Amino acid sequence: SQTIHQWPATLVQPVGSPLSLECTVEGTSNPNLYWYRQAAGRGLQLLFYSVGIGQISSEVPQNLSASRPQDRQFILSSKKLLLSDSGFYLCAWVIAEEQFFGPGTRLTVL
């Protein structure tokens, strides 16, 4: 079956610390993958998307980066977190033109 995993589920990090969020998918090959952020009470902001290994498109300039080292793995990183990086981070993929989300990682930067 097709599933999408994200971890960790929640994370509390100090300002200035690094970040690595992982998303993995099962049950398909060469999916389009996406990272979104949802700030408290706000809409979904597309951060990055990837159509294949090593191919990353950035939607919004910021201190985050993304990588796709394997077909089914999509990683969101930061070298130094800011307070404004707090939010709900969602990985998503497209199956038959419909987009499905992982369970998300809730990040709090203190």
Add this chain to the structure above:
Amino acid sequence: RKEVEQDPGPFNVPEGATVAFNCTYSNSASQSFFWYRQDCRKEPKLLMSVYSSGNEDGRFTAQLNRASQYISLLIRDSKLSDSATYLCAVAPSSASKIIFGSGTRLSIRP
């Protein structure tokens, strides 16, 4: 103008009522349209895709109006469990990414 716009609400309606939301989009070349439901602190879940001819799934009906560039969601006989935020989403012709509205909050009262 935002690419996808929704009334943020909240819509507060009694159980059993019929409620409708609209969502406008700016790109007339958009190809695919969706409604998602998001519960508090959870990931969005696909409620239904919106087809040109309109579609119905139980108490939920979605319609597309290309001339006026909006999609709608109608919920009949609303239940307490329908309380959630409803996000509309639109895919441009490139199909590389889906753009989300900020969501409409719905609260059903007993």
